[in-house]
Amino acid sequence: MAKYSDEFKVMIVREYLAGLLGYKRLAEKYKIKSTTQIKNWVLVYKEYGVEGLFRKESNEVYSVQFKLDVLSFIKRTGASLTETALHFGLTNPPMISSWNKKFLEGGAEALDQPRGRPAMFDKAKNVKSTQLTSKDEMTREQKLERENELLRLEVAYLKKLKAFQMDPDGYLERHKQRYHSNSRINSD
Template sequence: MAKYSQEFKLKLVKEYENGNLGYKSLAKKYGIPDSSPIRKWVNFYQLYGKEGLSPKKSKEVYPVHFKLDVLQFMKQTGSSYQEAANSFGIREYSMIANWNRAFNEDGIEGLKPKQKGRPSMSKLPKKKNMNNSQKMSREQELERENELLRLENAYLKKLKAYEENPNAFLEKHKQHWHLSSKKKDID
């Protein structure tokens, strides 16, 4: 549901058009934190009439060639984002600013629609590449083997310490856990 009703917006627009109060005064009078929504409502009302104050029904998707036309129009005429939005019937001029940024960064590819959401999961599990050992140099293979041996050695030492005295091993790790949890509480 919209934050402000269409009737409320129309009331403020009419009050502004009567010339008694400006944007900031209207915002203050009706407890609106910023005057920019009122400015936007007046603009929409002047362009589209009463329909300009009603909420959009659905999200509109613009084709790439339309976006290019808008950007070309701005470049040729030197118009602002707001003027271009008014000329092309776009409600949110910030959308044109996003198109301009995307075009400057990525060219036409930046204007193409991007897929939203997470990619679908593959039905087949990914096969692991078994040729990793062939791609690694001999030195890298030895470093990898060395690291695996260090890990195995550390694991066996801990296992041996646990087998010799399980209670002391658990107490040591409880103290370590307790100390690290106190550090988190301090932060």
């Protein structure tokens, strides 16, 4: 998406409000790809004045609860992204679409993931990690072995579940003898 200067936004909004040209003609005149951008600027201007157009995209981090409240508001009211952004004081309506996509793909946990790349480790942290004692390495190794075992169990379970879902009767028939022998052992 193209970035436009604050002065340019104010000029477009004032030209629209003067009634000389509509959204479509302004977009054509100034080579703006979408009339939606101009509509958003006009709505922000009407709601917050010139200062609303001067708001910069901030690196503000919103809480998961806030994001859920915004998405819930859209669902309850059927408001558009722009109306919702104005209601919650957000300057970037497409950001709400991004939150909704993340929520649909991964639930509330996905809304908690930080943006961008993780920070690089300091050299001091790297040096410290290489100076671990053998006891610490063993603990780490044990944790990794435990994680591997749990993953193996999960894969085995999913394979059996898939086999059962594909042919429940055949699966039970193949494993019938095993279940009967186990039940006899438990009943003695």
